[in-house]
Amino acid sequence: MSHPPRIAVLIPCYNEAVTIKQVVSDFKAALPLADVYVFDNNSKDDTARIASEAGARVRRVGLQGKGNVVRRMFADIDADIYVMVDGDDTYHGASAPMLIDTFNSGCHDMVVGIRKAQNEAAYRSGHAWGNKLLTGFLSWLFGRNCRDILSGYRVFSRRFAKSFPVLTAGFDIETELTVHALELKMSVGEAETPYKERPEGSFSKLSTYRDGWRILGTMLRLFSAERPLAFFGAIACMLALLSIVLGIPLINEFVETGLVPRFPTAILSTGLMILAALSGFAGLILDTVTRGRRETKMLAYLQLSVANDKAAS
DSSP states (O other): OOOOOOEEEEEEESSOTTTHHHHHHHHHHHOTTSEEEEEEOSOSSSHHHHHHHTTOEEEEOOSOSHHHHHHHHHHHOOOSEEEEOOSSSOBOGGGHHHHHHHHHHTTOSEEEEEEEESSGGGSOTTHHHHHHHHHHHHHHHHTSOOSOTTOSOEEEEHHHHHHOOOOOOSTTHHHHHHHHHHHTTOOEEEEEEEEOOOOTTOOOOOOHHHHHHHHHHHHHHHHHHHOHHHHHHHHHHHHHHHHHHHHHHHHHHHHHHSOOSOHHHHHHHHHHHHHHHHHHHHHHHHHHHHHHHHHHHHHHHHTSOOHHHHHHO
16 A cells, blocks of 8 residues: 655754744644654753754754754654755745655655745845855856755755765755765755745854855865866866976976076976876876765665655555
8 A cells, every 4th residue: 555755854953942943833834744853953042842842853962063963863764755954944834845746746866945035134144145156166066057055945865865974064064965966966856945034033053254164165075075086187287287387498498508507496397297197196096986985875875765666565
């Protein structure tokens, strides 16, 4: 007999006592058959108590950081469809069925809720511009267009959740989620959803510049890990070009006079070319290693069933 897929709403929280009751209530109303979980990350206020009283199942995570919370969420909860949303009451709970419909109709592994600001106060100063910049940079690095890589409102398949090796500890987890899907050639959908400002008395934990630089660093780290040939190949080309620029005048002088008057420059040019060669070989070797890692992750992904298969059994 067929049965509906199990849906789990996962809400990572840190000091969200002002908003968590509304978030839990909104998602219980939007998805009445879903299990709503709040993962409290060492909150110093009454987040856990309020969430429990609102009807959520509360779990506690000791390691600080959103990435650590996501790791526990995916590891501890078994479901067919996972809906992840922040506990700050900025996302539209009533859009959850629409996101799941997009997920099912497209047979996606991940659906990203594209934030459409309801007013100017929805985004803090610089956040909208920074999000566009980081999203565009990631799309350029990995060659696939994305519209909102920092959205905290997403739907995942069981395959995605159980095959995702979370390595990031902090707010850059959304970047890692996106790169994981892109590198394994997973089907990714997008759906626009309203985005509003935080309620009065609620404060963001995101630092515009510190976390922005951290996310940028994560992008470069993931690019070097997932595309080592392109990363180290680019470094090799730059070093080789600099070596040639420094070396051409020396070669011309040697051809004309038979002398090398600027010996330190010759040593520098030679050293740069050696480094370029080493960087190129490092990229080739690491590219082979990365292919092996990607094959292992793909095999783990393919071994897991999906909600549609279970519903038909």
